[in-house]
Amino acid sequence: MSGAEIVIKALADQGVDVIFGYPGGAVLPLYDALFKQNSVRHILVRHEQGAVHMAEGYARSTGKTGVVLVTSGPGATNAVTGLTDALMDSVPLVCLTGQVPTHLIGNDAFQEADTTGITRPCTKHNYLVKHVDDLSRAMHEAFYIARAGRPGPVVIDLPKDIQFAEGDYLGPDEITHRHYRPQTVGDPARIAEAVDLIAGAKRPIFYIGGGCINAGPEACKAVTEFVRATGYPATATLMGLGAFPASSPQWLGMLGMHGTYEANLAMHGCDVMVAVGARFDDRVTGRIDAFSPGSKKIHIDIDPSSINKNVTVDVPIVGDVGAVVGQMLESWKKKNPQIDGKALEKWWGQIDSWRAVDCLHYEQGQAPSEAIKPQYAIDRLYQLTKDRDAFITTEVGQHQMWAAQFYRFDKPNHWMTSGGLGTMGYGLPAAIGVQIGNPDALVIDIAGEGSTMMNIQELGTMAQYNLPVKVFILNNMWLGMVRQWQELLHGGRYSETYSAGLPDFVKLADSYGMTGLRANQPDQVDDVIKQMLETPGPVIVDMVVSQEENCFPMIPGGSAHNEMLLGANDHQEQTKTEDGMVLV
């Protein structure tokens, strides 16, 4: 068997049915092998970054490992942003990169790049296969490593001569990693300690992160069951949305920089915090020395390095969320603890008073002269699609935060966004990947006009495969989030944030043979959304929204959870400290 055939056989044996890629000189043998088989489908992208985001969207919506195939040199370097994104958001990927033949490595050959060197800090692990006999092992180990423990991207660099070389194939059952076995089951003593702490809480909160989603739908079910069993309030990070149903009365909304008033104040004022698969990211904690000062913290995470990294916790539990929460639930049921109902009632009373502030409130005038509020557009999109089990992806910026605030998720794996890296241009290719993995589903990319332009070339991929993705652009003609920071922190000096030179998105859609729709007035919003949903095939919606709208609530850089800005009139009160300014 040739090296290229070994790769394809390994993919098939790993259950891979689709890969996202772009051909080139150093992967010609692989593309030749692809041509001669039927088990693996190839999706031709328009840029390698797009391929990686598609694989991410595919992986996150299906729970499978995403696979990417790119050529050497520029193919590999173009994939770097996507790989970093997958690393930050713990998405299981295997990325195959072509490489110049082994005898040319180090010679500055045509389209040579030190791929393993470049991708070392932006992958969970990587391989350079120098002998065809090592190829099966690298392939199967890569799939294992991508999924085991905290998931992440794995690169396999494949020199062209290895793809041609003849070697023996070993199946997945014949290969195990020598020693990489992340701990999945929690320490029972810690679990008992945590359960006692949770049972005795007076002002508790569950802080749910993307780790729950990564642990799978069963783990999310266990988390939901545990939260319900306690009757305690729950919030989630941007990455954790959908792990706990937003329709539950115990749901407080997202927390963090643009999280809800009630979620952030509950985090600030709680006495017991249960962090489940969350990593105390700076977008979540705000000013770290003022983060939830009076609470005992329980932290469940599969990655030991996430524990005590940003915030010191009282009860660390290393393990898989599904396993650990299962253990906790069992212990909880066995103990059937007496919780302090009176204290809990008081706590909910306090939370209800924060809820009454209605921090996500916006005013949408209905007169034709009024501008469409972006919040209104997303609100209506949610209302008109909530019964359709839609998959939502986003780009990065204001629209992303509004989507997180106004679109409500009851199920995991339906929300795909670039959280850790904040990669503009993520949403369109991710939506394509989601659609490939879920051909009959409604897939919507909630986008901004700025981010959309960053991977706009993938419209070509959408067109080629006639994917019915709906690109829902909130067009405010500004790089809105940066403009907002310039307004609030840099004296309204809008340096280079105006979106000049934009295409006419309706005509753009037309030129790709897609449907383009536009709404300029509030009373057109519903009609356009309905039309978008009724139109088969790909649709681009140009939702022309208010240019001035800012995303609130907001915890400015360097501020604590209880120093939130609720609206535009609030911002004079904020102290513009140097410390706050240097934070991003």
Place this chain on the structure above:
Amino acid sequence: MAVLVDNEPGVLARVVGLFSGRGYNIESLTVATVSEDESSSRINLVTSGTPMIIEQIKAQLGRLVPVQDVHDLTEEGPHVEHELALIKIVNAGSERREALRIADIFRARVVDTAVDSFVFSLTGSPEKIESFLELMRNLGDVEIARSGVVAIQRGEKRKKDV
């Protein structure tokens, strides 16, 4: 710190890259194969930081796929630390005799002699080597090669696979 790793290409780059990427400090680092079948190497690494940072370093190292085991020898109790230094000193006359006398006191071995130079080999704690160097620097032109610290836990307990 003793870090047992798979003996494969790029593993040292991973460890070093982790330290530079996350802003930790490496004071010294040595690496060599230690298993009979040459499949594992041991990295001896000296670093510094607050207890929280040291805990992070251990967790981050443990997260690297080719890392088998991480031990903080400073934390884990009594251990032996040793370093090897080769010191070349160029001098003449009474200074040359004095260098030889001090080398004798420190139990440094003469491993090379020329008309106007010695090469001493000295093993011991980094402090011992430091004080030897301080004296030598007064006695001529000194060139130094140091191995960095290697360390092992005292007693019978044996670290996995080593």
